[in-house]
Amino acid sequence: MSLLNKLVVLTLPFVPKPIVHYFSKRYIAGPHVEDAVRVIRELNSKGIMATVDILGEEIKDKSEAEAAAAGYCDLLKIINEQKLDANVSLKLTHMGLKLDKDFCYQNIRDIIETAAKYNNFVRIDMEDHTTTSDTIEIFLRLKKDYENVGTVIQAYMRRTQKDLNELIKHKANLRYCKGIYNEPREVAYKDMAIINENFKYGLEKLLHNKCYVGIATHDEKLVWHALKVIDELGLKREEYEFQMLLGVDEQLRDIIVNDGHRLRVYVPFGEQWYAYSVRRLKENPNMAGYVFKAVFGL
Ligand SMILES: Cc1cc2nc3c(=O)[nH]c(=O)nc-3n(C[C@H](O)[C@H](O)[C@H](O)COP(=O)(O)OP(=O)(O)OC[C@H]3O[C@@H](n4cnc5c(N)ncnc54)[C@H](O)[C@@H]3O)c2cc1C
Structure with a gap:
């Protein structure tokens, strides 16, 4: 930088x-669900899938988490009714993790139940290191009962390879990204060269072990490395996807899609x-x- x-x-x-x-x-996308629907439609018309996030995190009151959970259930209904090619992404601290872990678990369970009814999928985003263990624990608890749930692992975390070794045993559906929070050196690598190598090492491990991965990066070197591993393993199109953020490097996005790969764009909306x-x-x-x-x- x-x-x-x-x-x-x-x-x-x-x-x-x-x-x-x-x-x-x-x-x-904008402040309202209609904004998200408009953006998803545009993406879908270009053969791009979406994952929708209702903006919000670190809520201070249980009623905010309940409202957010209800918002996600409504969103899943709209996605189904409007036949959009989209799933949802949510944050545990938006669902009340910092207030009451069981309450948070129950909120997410309700959303996953609703998603299952519509044959849809819920991904739990990964937040800062204070939430990593809880996120993995809640994800594995939910995974016992539901197939339509996944989470995220960040390549910058020092614990990442150990977490991947464990999650691979459960054939977890993971988004794999570098990580965005400003973490202390004790818990996360700070050197971008190490983070990139850790990303590549973890991705190879996941794909070799037949885990479904959302390869979430705009770093063309890492995209190239992913394409290399995909080619070496002879993976089918449905066995992985690329993921990118709304508003970032649309040219790379189009290159990946035109090359025949599945790609999902993260579409956040809301007042927060x-x-x-x-x-x-x-x-x-x-x-x-x-x-x-x-x-x-x-
Ligand atoms: C779909 C998706 C979901 C994510 N979910 C999470 C999550 O749950 N938890 C988490 O910690 N992180 C998440 N991230 C963020 C991720 O961890 C990285 O911080 C982010 O993707 C930037 O890393 P990069 O791999 O693109 O590489 P970088 O080296 O950071 O970026 C590569 C290139 O992409 C372009 N670029 C990247 N970001 C921007 C930007 N904001 N504006 C303009 N250009 C940009 C630049 O050209 C840059 O040179 C997610 C990312 C994606 C794509």
Whole structure:
């Protein structure tokens, strides 16, 4: 990351919300479920699948989690009624993890039940390291009763290979990504070269062991490596998918799809856009350039 970009990232918490909103619009479908439906339709018309996230995390009150869980059940109904090619992604801290683990488990169970009724699928996103063990534990508990659930593993975590070894035994359906939270060195690798090698090592392990993987990256070197392993193993199209975020590198997205692979785009929507937007802006290598252009009217 350039020095200028680092500076912009450091000052982000002081940037007024309307400006953050302006720069982050591309990453979010909009405030309402209709916005998500519109974006999914556009993606589906290009042969691209979606996973929809209702924005929200770290809720402070059980009623917020209940409302979010009901929102996901409504969303699954809409996806079914409108015949959209989409599943859903959710965060445990949006479902009340930090308030009461069993309450959170029950909320997710209800969503998975609803998804099963519509023959659909629920993925549990991975948040920061304080939630990793709970996420894996809740996922494995749910997996005992349901096939239509998956979770996420982050290649930057030092524990990742051990977690993969365990999850492979359960033939887990996993999204595999680098990881986005700012973690302490004790728990996560900080060196991008190591993170990339750990991504490749874990991906090979998952695909060799016939786990279904959502290969979630915009890093073309890692996409190339995934394609190499897929080719070596002679995997069929239905045995894996690529995943990318809304608003990021649409050209690479089209290249992967036109090459005949399945690809799913993460489509977040809702009023709680701020935390998600800041994470996305921090990893945008052109952030400093955008800000300067806007400020100086270039
Ligand atoms: C579908 C999906 C779901 C995810 N779910 C999770 C999750 O549950 N938990 C979690 O911790 N992380 C999640 N992530 C984020 C992930 O961990 C990475 O932080 C993110 O994908 C960037 O890493 P990268 O592999 O694309 O590589 P990078 O090296 O970060 O990026 C590669 C290239 O992609 C482009 N790029 C990347 N991000 C942006 C951006 N925001 N704006 C513009 N260009 C960009 C740039 O050109 C960059 O050079 C998810 C990512 C995807 C694609």
